[in-house]
Structures are given as structure tokens and as C-alpha cells.
Amino acid sequence: xxxxxxxxxxxxxxxxxxxxxxxxxxxxxxxxxxxxxxxxxxxxxxxxxxxxxxxxxxxxxxxxxxxxxxxxxxxxxxxxxxxxxxxxxxxxxxxxxxxxxxxxxxxxxxxxxxxxxxxxxxxxxxxxxxxxxxxxxxxxxxxxxxxxxxxxxxxxxxxxxxxxxxxxxxxxxxxxxxxxxxxxxxxxxxxxxxxxxxxxxxxxxxxxxxxxxxxxxxx
Numbered sequence: 001x002x003x004x005x006x007x008x009x010x011x012x013x014x015x016x017x018x019x020x021x022x023x024x025x026x027x028x029x030x031x032x033x034x035x036x037x038x039x040x041x042x043x044x045x046x047x048x049x050x051x052x053x054x055x056x057x058x059x060x061x062x063x064x065x066x067x068x069x070x071x072x073x074x075x076x077x078x079x080x081x082x083x084x085x086x087x088x089x090x091x092x093x094x095x096x097x098x099x100x101x102x103x104x105x106x107x108x109x110x111x112x113x114x115x116x117x118x119x120x121x122x123x124x125x126x127x128x129x130x131x132x133x134x135x136x137x138x139x140x141x142x143x144x145x146x147x148x149x150x151x152x153x154x155x156x157x158x159x160x161x162x163x164x165x166x167x168x169x170x171x172x173x174x175x176x177x178x179x180x181x182x183x184x185x186x187x188x189x190x191x192x193x194x195x196x197x198x199x200x201x202x203x204x205x206x207x208x209x210x211x212x213x214x215x216x217x218x219x
Contacts, residue, residue: 031167034133035080035090035125043205044073044170048099050192054106058186065106065187069099069113071194072208075123077169080133088133089126094142098212107186109149112216116143116156125166135165138176146182150217154182161194170197 052065073094080090099113121141127133140161146154161178163171176194 032134032169035088035127035136036077036169037079039077039079039090042075042077042170043200043202044071044075044197045200045204045208046071046073046176046194046197048192048194050189052104052106052111052187052189054187056186058106058108062106065104067104067111068101070101070208071097071099072200072205072212073097074205074209083126086130087127089124091122091124093120093122094140095120096209097142097144098209100208100212100215102212102215107148110147110215112147112212113144114147114212114216116145118143118156121158125169128165134167136167137164138162138166138171140176140178146184147216148186153184153186157182163194170199172197 048069048071050067050069052067053059054063054065058065074096075092075094077092078090080088083089094115097113097115102110102112104111120143123138123140123142125136125138127136129135141158142160143156143158145152146157159178161176163174163176166174174197176197178192178194179190182189
């Protein structure tokens, strides 16, 4: 699937516009010296842009519909260790994940993503040099469901995402590329991006999480 000619979602543009140049460009002030010493719970928010390649009547209106979701994620991070090759790493798993801002003009419906009700795979962040934690490579793994309105249309779809070089946890000022492929009668999707990742409070996470569930008709 070619990404040539993607439209620029207004919500993503607005968020990018609120970031100053110093925030968009990684600098020494954004760099951490080492992984978090202990395990813990993290709440994160980001902007995920996904191109939907439309089919049928939707394609007649607009072949590609790029959506900009606000993503809310809760992850459980383990304490770092040194692996058998001498590189520092830590493992984590995504416990909750919801995408809001879900209206698709091309499909004329709400599209939401949520973690599947199944055991989630481990994700990992690993140093790229033996003598220091950063820069690092981070890989996110998840199994997810996709809803069109309140209808479950894709179930237990595996996907991965990664970013490098990572200089902080959570990764800041770096684009996360992901492959969460799926095929449906109405649309198909493959590569997307995640940007603007930042830590948020538990309260903000719960509000965003509830919003996404309400859109899907569960809240």
C-alpha cells in the first residue's frame, strides 16, 4: 500500500502546531541517562495517524481516509536487566489501550481500537550499546479489536510498533512506526505512525479511556 498523497488530519496538525521547535527536535535536555531503575505503571497519551484504504462506495468518495486518533495507554513496566549479550533492557506489556477522536468521514462511522480480551504479548526496550542504556530501540506488541460503531469487525489482530533512537521513557520527540495490518470488506490498513507521546495522570487516562468506550456504546 502506498502512502503517497496522504491528507494531513487537522487534529494532528493542531497538536503539532502547539509544540515549539525545541520540543519537536530532540536535544540534550530531552535525553535520560538510564532506564527507570524499578518497574512501575505508566499512563501515556499520543496521536496515532492511520491511513484507511477504502473500498466499495466509500472509495468512490475518497480512496484514502487518514484518521488522527488520540491514544490512551496504560502499561506495566518491569525492572531493567542485562541480557545474555550484555545489553541492558526492560520488558513491559500494554494493559489498556483505547483510541478516541474516532469519526471517519470516508466510512461515515466511528472507528475505535481496543485491546483484545486475551493474554497480551510482552513488549521490550533494549539498549543499542553495551556501555549505556540510551539510545535504545523500543518495540510495542499488542493484540487488538476494531469496532465500526458498536459492531466488532476485527478480532484479536496482532500488531507491532517500534521506534529508534529512543532517548527517554516514554519516548519523546520521536515517531513510532507501526504495522497493524488488517483487511475488511469496507477498508484495509497497514502502516501508521504514533507521535507526541507523553506521560499523563491516571485521571486524564481514565477520562480518555471512558470517552473511547462511550463512543463504542459501552459506557
